[in-house]
Amino acid sequence: MLFSAGVASLIMDKFGRKFLLISSGLLTGVVLLIMAIYFHLKNLDFDVIHVSWIPAVCVMAYAATFKLGLGLVPIVITAEIFPTTVKAIGMTLADTVYVIAAAISINIYYVLYRNFGIHVPFYMFTACSFLMAIFTAIWIPETKGKTLDEIQLMLKGKKAVAAKESSEPNISARY
Template sequence: MLASSCAPLLTKRFGMKHLLVLSSFTTFIFQGFLAGYFYLDSVQFDLHSFKWVPVSCIVLYLCFFSIGLGPLPWAVMAEYYSPRIKAKGSALTASLCWLFTFLLTKFFPVVSLNLGPAPCFGVFSAFCVLSTLYTIWILPNTTGMSLDQIQRLLCGRNSYE
């Protein structure tokens, strides 16, 4: 909750794109540590001195998720949809987001029991890498831009035609 409450202040100071990069990269790191920990556990490596790692990784993952990947995609969606399609586009996007969240929540225990937690967290980590790369290379930085400027940027126009 504390991390989520910091998100607006951090966004104002650093911008959405920078916060999304930080959030997706750090979630990749913590998911990767979890995958590594559970892999070592599955091959009977002595992790007695490292029992704190999973809880620490999950807490840090949640903190960094809460300042970027959690709240900011909703703000990006609000900025990027033109007023003409904003209602339908937002409804479709939110529906898909919650559908995937439901499916992940429903099937994570089943997949984790059958494959083990290491592959699950490894896949999550890989998707965080993809999110980081997408944010760096494709997502435009709209800090300080008006809705009209953002729409012209997304349509590939720099000025009125």
């Protein structure tokens, strides 16, 4: 995870926050799907002894792919979208939501595992990862290289170019 966080920090400004979020969502989804299939086959009494290494590799791959985007980029975006006057409150609320969501996901895992088998929560979290990638592709704006004013305009559904144009004097109006 430390290595992934370092790599993400180095490439975030080159590829952008949105790219890392989508990539991380898709990659974690693939890793979780492999785990779900493995445990599903194991529960169906398939012989998985020859591939018993899959869970260990998937846990490491999940940690790396999660930290590459989903574990780091939301913190950066949260810091970028709040004005300095409310940044502390906004980031505190975002962290609170993150902790609550983590606690809920642990409880969901436990309930699904106990009632339906170990593979079911992995299928559900696979779907969540893929849906998060789709959500990011459609609704999350790219904040790389944008000013706070440009980000605020994007969040309001306006183009940042319009703000630049409106702030420039209209030369033709003078003549």
